[in-house]
Amino acid sequence: xxxxxxxxxxxxxxxxxxxxxxxxxxxxxxxxxxxxxxxxxxxxxxxxxxxxxxxxxxxxxxxxxxxxxxxxxxxxxxxxxxxxxxxxxxxxxxxxxxxxxxxxxxxxxxxxxxxxxxxxxxxxxxxxxxxxxxxxxxxxxxxxxxxxxxxxxxxxxxxxxxxxxxxxxxxxxxxxxxxxxxxxxxxxxxxxxxxxxxxxxxxxxxxxxxxxxxxxxxxxxxxxxxxxxxxxxxxxxxxxxxxxxxxxxxxxxxxxxxxxxxxxxxxxxxxxxxxxxxxxxxxxxxxxxxxxxxxxxxxxxxxxxxxxxxxxxxxxxxxxxxxxxxxxxxxxxxxxxxxxxxxxxxxxxxxxxxxxxxxxxxxxxxxxxxxxxxxxxxxxxxxxxxxxxxxxxxxxxxxxxxxxxxxxxxxxxxxxxxxxxxxxxxxxxxxxxxxxxxxxxxxxxxxxxxxxxxxxxxxxxxxxxxxxxxxxxxxxxxxxxxxxxxxxxxxxxxxxxxxxxxxxxxxxxxxxxxxxxxxxxxxxxxxxxxxxxxxxxxxxxxxxxxxxxxxxxxxxxxxxxxxxxxxxxxxxxxxxxxxxxxxxxxxxxxxxxxxxxxxxxxxxxxxxxxxxxxxxxxxxxxxxxxxxxxxxxxxxxxxxxxxxxxxxxxx
Amino acid sequence: xxxxxxxxxxxxxxxxxxxxxxxxxxxxxxxxxxxxxxxxxxxxxxxxxxxxxxxxxxxxxxxxxxxxxxxxxxxxxxxxxxxxxxxxxxxxxxxxxxxxxxxxxxxxxxxxxxxxxxxxxxxxxxxxxxxxxxxxxxxxxxxxxxxxxxxxx
Numbered sequence: 001x002x003x004x005x006x007x008x009x010x011x012x013x014x015x016x017x018x019x020x021x022x023x024x025x026x027x028x029x030x031x032x033x034x035x036x037x038x039x040x041x042x043x044x045x046x047x048x049x050x051x052x053x054x055x056x057x058x059x060x061x062x063x064x065x066x067x068x069x070x071x072x073x074x075x076x077x078x079x080x081x082x083x084x085x086x087x088x089x090x091x092x093x094x095x096x097x098x099x100x101x102x103x104x105x106x107x108x109x110x111x112x113x114x115x116x117x118x119x120x121x122x123x124x125x126x127x128x129x130x131x132x133x134x135x136x137x138x139x140x141x142x143x144x145x146x147x148x149x150x151x152x153x154x155x156x157x158x159x160x161x162x163x164x165x166x167x168x169x170x171x172x173x174x175x176x177x178x179x180x181x182x183x184x185x186x187x188x189x190x191x192x193x194x195x196x197x198x199x200x201x202x203x204x205x206x207x208x209x210x211x212x213x214x215x216x217x218x219x220x221x222x223x224x225x226x227x228x229x230x231x232x233x234x235x236x237x238x239x240x241x242x243x244x245x246x247x248x249x250x251x252x253x254x255x256x257x258x259x260x261x262x263x264x265x266x267x268x269x270x271x272x273x274x275x276x277x278x279x280x281x282x283x284x285x286x287x288x289x290x291x292x293x294x295x296x297x298x299x300x301x302x303x304x305x306x307x308x309x310x311x312x313x314x315x316x317x318x319x320x321x322x323x324x325x326x327x328x329x330x331x332x333x334x335x336x337x338x339x340x341x342x343x344x345x346x347x348x349x350x351x352x353x354x355x356x357x358x359x360x361x362x363x364x365x366x367x368x369x370x371x372x373x374x375x376x377x378x379x380x381x382x383x384x385x386x387x388x389x390x391x392x393x394x395x396x397x398x399x400x401x402x403x404x405x406x407x408x409x410x411x412x413x414x415x416x417x418x419x420x421x422x423x424x425x426x427x428x429x430x431x432x433x434x435x436x437x438x439x440x441x442x443x444x445x446x447x448x449x450x451x452x453x454x455x456x457x458x459x460x461x462x463x464x465x466x467x468x469x470x471x472x473x474x475x476x477x478x479x480x481x482x483x484x485x486x487x488x489x490x491x492x493x494x495x496x497x498x499x500x501x502x503x504x505x506x507x508x509x510x511x512x513x514x515x516x517x518x519x520x521x522x523x524x525x526x527x528x529x530x531x532x533x534x535x536x537x538x539x540x541x542x543x544x545x546x547x548x549x550x551x552x553x554x555x556x557x558x559x560x561x562x563x564x565x566x567x568x569x570x571x572x573x574x575x576x577x578x579x580x581x582x583x584x585x586x587x588x589x590x591x592x593x594x595x596x597x598x599x600x601x602x603x604x605x606x607x608x609x610x611x612x613x614x615x616x617x618x619x620x621x622x623x624x625x626x627x628x629x630x631x632x633x634x635x636x637x638x639x640x641x642x643x644x645x646x647x648x649x650x651x
Numbered sequence: 652x653x654x655x656x657x658x659x660x661x662x663x664x665x666x667x668x669x670x671x672x673x674x675x676x677x678x679x680x681x682x683x684x685x686x687x688x689x690x691x692x693x694x695x696x697x698x699x700x701x702x703x704x705x706x707x708x709x710x711x712x713x714x715x716x717x718x719x720x721x722x723x724x725x726x727x728x729x730x731x732x733x734x735x736x737x738x739x740x741x742x743x744x745x746x747x748x749x750x751x752x753x754x755x756x757x758x759x760x761x762x763x764x765x766x767x768x769x770x771x772x773x774x775x776x777x778x779x780x781x782x783x784x785x786x787x788x789x790x791x792x793x794x795x796x797x798x799x800x801x802x803x804x
Contacts, residue, residue, distance in 0.1 A: 066714070097802075101721070104717050104718070104721055105721050105725075108718055108721045108722060108725075109725075112722075112739070115742060152750075217722075217725045217729060220726070220732065220735035220736070220739065221735065222734055222735055222738055226738060289737060290734065290737065290738070291737065291738065291741045294745075295750040295751040298750045299750070365754060365755070366749060366750065366751055366754060366755065367712070367748070367749065367755060367757075370748045398711055399748055400745050400747075400748045400749060400750050
């Protein structure tokens, strides 16, 4: 039987799930505070299944992120244990499209600004190499920072002697190209590429241009390093093909279990893909596009991986990970086994799901193959990391195979020192100038340009000033008000905008406690879960400050718990001070922070909720949330429908 | 404002200011030693929290098509050149996992949508479409489909 309090509900998740059907609404999301991340909370806009929000990046800039709602919800409600408040705002279809366009456009422009900066840094790095006088020959895997990468070239050994026999796959491709375009085409192209590389010169650096703006694309410009990368990629692709250089074994991966065996359906798909890829590669080597080299290098490496798969009867993939990536560390930590078990299960099921999609696809192109390639890489990385207790590499979203390599010195443009040195100075000045310009536009500021004020500025600038109130129901002013604070902004949204529904997605702890209350003795649950020492939900997290009592689910006892937490923090800091010479400052710092963040609790304010190093994402994905209508605004429509709700155990 | 509320606000602001890290990137991961992540990939930290799953292909493709559309419209309106257009499209495609963007129908549908969004019509539309589609019949067809699917600006 379904309990009333467990179904009274669901609001925010179900509101969100139903959003695409009601396109003329969007959601304002206010994420409750937690310490360390954002003491005033956080805010975001949900449009369809995409969340837009501003985050303070390591370089001090405030960046607009666009991500799937699932990922956002998992981060905040599970990992950070924070409740998300949702306000649904009614707007016209035209307004919805204007807002979505506005956020998408700003996101794109911002990306272009920072891409341009990266290119300019690569210009400077390339000129540094040239000025350095082509010192020691470089190995292909150790690239200095900002050195422009030749993507795809890392899958092959570019500089060793040509193999005596060569890779059969590439010899077959070579024969096909020779037959189609004549025996001299590749040699002519190689010579032309070498000449172009040698003669490549940096363009004069333009005088300082217009200041960057969030609403204007940076000028389109093909930089020195971009032209170099194009030519070097083409050079690498031609060299690999003409020598039939095989893919380096260390850049491919596979599994030994039955999961990785090819089924007849897999085999049939791979044969078709290999045939079409070979044809496309033949065209690429005759292509007039400038950036063909990267596509050709990855295509050849994939062709060989597919051919090896067919020969061995097992899936073999390129290692798609970039050389610089984030990792999940401390994999062997015993407290994380549940998380890793889940990761392994999900990544494995994802691999099977993408395989099934590939097998049933009408046509197998790069997008379909790449989906399996990425899923397989994630699954293998997680499996190997767990098996060997080593760090697990992770990357954002989707990824084309990287295979980065540094261009051999022999390919560098022949530029004399007298030309290269002034060009390097100019390139460095340009980088500084661009960094200054971007700081002016994107620098995080606590009030004027934080995650809330930037969000409202972007949202309301989708319309002419006079239109805002009509389109949204009102206007939220962040200048000269406290609306720049996330929790105050949510009140302002409810007051000013045309909010038709509000709800909450409770944090992981609150969600789990609700389920426990429903099944167990309430007093026993409360006593067990009210503190960090005996809680079955919270696990000690080294990133959290020291505290004993949770205060996010209580109001009146909060000052008492806060006082206890404060004293416990002081005690911990004292102990940490005494032990500091032996164990380092961590315990002392955790105690001081713990005491500090207990202070608001003395005044009934809860900031700290504890966070999880890792969390069971299944909770967030299946959406066991309590529906909590909040008062004051129009009544919440309960969108829960029994037929589309999963009421499985949260344990 | 009541004194209590005022005090609470001051406390909250003090905590916000003291932490001075409002809305920071948060990830459950640590960075590979002696390496730094690329600053150009703004979405990085966020997706790390769900490392076991690929994002759904349809939503990924939709984001990609929107980016191509928006970039194309900007490019038309700013009068950029073909070389830089292809280079930027190539960059956007690469970040979506596509290396051979000329073979991907979403690219050309996005371009078609961008041409409509930029307000191109009649012969001007046909000229630019032919220029970007390389007069390849299949690509021209994809561009036209994208153009037809986009609503009037």
